[in-house]
Amino acid sequence: MAADEKQESGISRRSFLDVALGAGTLAWLAAVLYPVFEFFKVPPQGEAAPTSVVAASFAKLKPGQGVVFRFGTEPALLVMSADGKLKAFSATCTHLGCTVQYRGDLQKIWCACHNGMYDLNGRNVAGPPPRPLSEYKVAVKGDDVIVSKA
Numbered sequence: 001m002a003a004d005e006k007q008e009s010g011i012s013r014r015s016f017l018d019v020a021l022g023a024g025t026l027a028w029l030a031a032v033l034y035p036v037f038e039f040f041k042v043p044p045q046g047e048a049a050p051t052s053v054v055a056a057s058f059a060k061l062k063p064g065q066g067v068v069f070r071f072g073t074e075p076a077l078l079v080m081s082a083d084g085k086l087k088a089f090s091a092t093c094t095h096l097g098c099t100v101q102y103r104g105d106l107q108k109i110w111c112a113c114h115n116g117m118y119d120l121n122g123r124n125v126a127g128p129p130p131r132p133l134s135e136y137k138v139a140v141k142g143d144d145v146i147v148s149k150a
Helices: 002-008 013-040
Strands: 052-057 065-071 074-080 086-090 101-103 108-111 116-118 124-126 135-141 144-149
Touching: 052 065, 052 074, 065 101, 074 101, 074 144
Parallel strands: none
Antiparallel strands: 052 144, 065 074, 074 086, 086 135, 101 108, 108 116, 116 124, 135 144
């Protein structure tokens, strides 16, 4: 009668161990094969970085003004100095990557994160920035101000 009670109570010990061993084997196979399949999967292609962009309309710029614009996925800064010269730089601070802006009252490029300063040639002149800003090439075609990597 004890043997009958064991079979009626559900799953036997041997059946349980067979299922557990099978599940462990499947988990091991998944752990081994998943990285192999991920290695051979073709990665998605990102957009090609632009070499030039239209930064602003020349008619809308005023002397002593700066405009932040997008150069691909990065911010960039176009500055028209008080004498009317156009300069463009990367707008990413070389200290911690904050976005810089032009301060017309100081005639400097300023980073608000740690009060870093750059002159109108992109050189770091005050604060913690360790390197100058990357400069871009500026051209005017018609009413468009075109900025390109030098």
